[in-house]
Amino acid sequence: MNFQEYPTQTLMNITPRPSLVFTRGDGSSLWDHAGKRYLDFVQGWAVNALGHSPRCIVDALITQAPRLITPSPAFYNEVSLKLAEMLTQHSCFDQVFFANTGAEANEGAIKLARKWGRVHKGGAFEIITLVNSFHGRTLATMSASGKPGWDTMFAPQVPGFPKADLNDLESVARQINARTVGIMLEPVQGEGGVNCATPEFMRGLRALADQHGLLLICDEVQTGMGRLGTLFGYQYFGVEPDIMTLGKGIGGGVPLAALLAKTHACVFEHGDQGGTYNGNPLMAAVGIAVMNELLKPEFLPEVKALGEYLSAGLKALSAAEQLGEERGIGLLRALELGTERGAAVVAFARDDLAKEPGWENMGLLLNSPRPACLRFMPALNVSRAEIDQLLNGLRLTLART
Numbered sequence: 001m002n003f004q005e006y007p008t009q010t011l012m013n014i015t016p017r018p019s020l021v022f023t024r025g026d027g028s029s030l031w032d033h034a035g036k037r038y039l040d041f042v043q044g045w046a047v048n049a050l051g052h053s054p055r056c057i058v059d060a061l062i063t064q065a066p067r068l069i070t071p072s073p074a075f076y077n078e079v080s081l082k083l084a085e086m087l088t089q090h091s092c093f094d095q096v097f098f099a100n101t102g103a104e105a106n107e108g109a110i111k112l113a114r115k116w117g118r119v120h121k122g123g124a125f126e127i128i129t130l131v132n133s134f135h136g137r138t139l140a141t142m143s144a145s146g147k148p149g150w151d152t153m154f155a156p157q158v159p160g161f162p163k164a165d166l167n168d169l170e171s172v173a174r175q176i177n178a179r180t181v182g183i184m185l186e187p188v189q190g191e192g193g194v195n196c197a198t199p200e201f202m203r204g205l206r207a208l209a210d211q212h213g214l215l216l217i218c219d220e221v222q223t224g225m226g227r228l229g230t231l232f233g234y235q236y237f238g239v240e241p242d243i244m245t246l247g248k249g250i251g252g253g254v255p256l257a258a259l260l261a262k263t264h265a266c267v268f269e270h271g272d273q274g275g276t277y278n279g280n281p282l283m284a285a286v287g288i289a290v291m292n293e294l295l296k297p298e299f300l301p302e303v304k305a306l307g308e309y310l311s312a313g314l315k316a317l318s319a320a321e322q323l324g325e326e327r328g329i330g331l332l333r334a335l336e337l338g339t340e341r342g343a344a345v346v347a348f349a350r351d352d353l354a355k356e357p358g359w360e361n362m363g364l365l366l367n368s369p370r371p372a373c374l375r376f377m378p379a380l381n382v383s384r385a386e387i388d389q390l391l392n393g394l395r396l397t398l399a400r401t
């Protein structure tokens with residue numbers, strides 16, 4: 001079909017979309033309406049942990065759909081019980097509340113912390129969050145986020161989210177008062193441009209939380225589920241939070257998220273939290289399939305090795321092209337371009353790379369979270385050959401932008 005024939009004006013115009021329509025995906029490849037193939041290093045913003053339409057997720061959906069799609073969250077179902085058991089067995093947490101999106105899981109974490117403050121801390125409700133953080137697009141999670149401009153966008157904000165700076169323990173300590181109930185952060189800020197917490201900062205936050213009786217909340221929507229080379233990001237830092245949220249990778253592309261907490265923080269009572277689709281067996285079956293892949297003994301060590309391989313390649317490219325810093329953990333990485341040509345690089349790689357030798361009828365999908373920065377979040381099972389191809393495409397793109 002011709003692009004002009006698609007009814008694109010029927011969708012709310014919430015973001016500039018390129019003039020192409022995706023019709024098929026397989027692993028690290030996507031195909032558009034014209035049959036052009038794209039090497040995908042965005043993967044729905046770190047969502048497709050195992051790439052597009054992996055066999056194990058297709059099988060989980062095909063097997064579960066005819067059995068039971070959703071009995072209601074007010075009843076137990078075997079599949080969500082199994083996934084909750086897997087998540088608690090392989091983490092430091094004791095209980096799970098399933099959700100559909102990262103923002104919803106974070107809303108749950110915020111509600112849980114406020115409830116805990118009411119029960120255990122004399123009504124304390126403030127949660128310290130960080131500048132440049134991203135926690136979602138609901139009103140409360142936008143208020144928790146430290147994205148520049150978001151404080152006025154849908155004013156008035158939800159109150160109770162004083163801001164501190166990443167890797168500045170003193171700035172966090174300064175915000176603590178009698179109203180403080182917790183500290184919430186992404187161990188690596190994803191949307192903010194892959195800004196990594198230092199292990200010292202994470203340990204310092206744990207100590208501050210213990211000293212003042214606060215909850216440490218890790219938003220692992222992007223860093224959880226193997227992205228950093230460990231099953232959960234906090235394990236990389238060796239610091240246990242009281243509450244963690246998961247999203248993105250746990251569903252491998254389908255809407256599934258989770259809120260996990262240690263026993264002492266599990267204070268929800270009947271009526272406090274819920275949701276029509278929460279814990280539905282169809283999505284939970286996918287979560288089990290993703291967990292099963294990640295728990296294969298060779299899987300996470302390979303993510304770590306692939307992260308090092310990608311990092312080495314990007315570092316070499318940066319040295320050759322005189323670009324800026326390469327950083328990240330595992331398969332969540334960023335490259336500073338030195339100049340604000342991120343958008344131009346993304347557009348050329350997608351639309352114009354096909355004119356370069358070896359890229360006939362092919363493009364490359366990249367992400368530029370900030371004007372001078374590229375972010376890489378490939379499938380966790382990306383191949384070394386695909387990483388080589390990315391590096392080649394990026395080199396050709398940088399020569400033309």
Ligand SMILES: *Cc1c(COP(=O)(O)O)cnc(C)c1O
Nearest residue numbers: 101102103134135136190221222
């Ligand atoms: C993507 C993201 C969210 C929001 O998840 P949605 O599923 O889009 O609601 C929240 N926190 C972090 C760290 C994220 O990367």
